[in-house]
Amino acid sequence: MNTNERKIVTLDRAAILTDARRELGKLDMPSRRLFGKRLLTLGGLSMLTGCSITDEASVNTFLTAVSRLNDRVQAWLFDPHQLAPTYSEAQITRPFPFNAFYSVDEAPVVDGGSYRLKLSGLVTGQRVWTLPELYTLPHAEQITRHICVEGWSAIGRWGGTPFAGFLRRVGADTSAKYVGFRCADDYYESIDMATALHPQTLLAFDYDGERLPAKYGYPMKLRMPTKLGYKNPKHIVEIFVTNTYPGGYWVDQGYNWFGGS
Ligand SMILES: Nc1nc2c(c(=O)[nH]1)N[C@H]1C(S)=C(S)[C@@H](COP(=O)(O)O)O[C@H]1N2
């Protein structure tokens, strides 16, 4: 028994390990093998994360560190060329569910005429975009599955412009680590650059052949079939490129940042 392990005997080892396992359990098989049984002990994990687990506060620090470890493994496993499954029109879930941190009648009402999308951070084209300008960009459609951590998934159809092309057009530094989003409803998110450049990552203006209604994120959302629902920001008003970790609305409350699906 090392010093750390001796200190944690008074804490509920089983419960902490269950939480840590749940965090790592979001990973798929190759990474589970990577973390083989030996490392999934508290001693092994605290060594990997560099945390000593001695009290409540350090349990939280430890679990956050496990989550960031999970981010790094997911980023490492992420295949930028691997496509998420696509579906047929007939498989679309109708009606498509709404979800947000408020109820549907509280969805922000954004005025399309005065709307301006702001581009900031590590981009040479720091400027604002009007909706008519954005609507002239190359168009793509996808029918993909949206998976929410609250326990539902649904197939929907989104249309918009491939995000990689948009980032290149605005002169984004694609060697930067993060793309961050600010939303009209105080939501915020950030994603890794590899996912931002993934061919199925779409700056979506349409839902099922129509402009996005307010509930699904008017005037635009980022649609990523490779990420869980909460990583897909609706009502985007600002996009920024940065090397400083920006966090996210749910991520800052303990959800895993990478959030792969
Ligand atoms: N701006 C904003 N974006 C958001 C959210 C939100 O509350 N506000 N909720 C997220 C969550 S948890 C989910 S599951 C999806 C729901 O998208 P939908 O309403 O199109 O189904 O939006 C995500 N993006």
Ligand SMILES: [Mo]
């Ligand atoms: Mo969600």
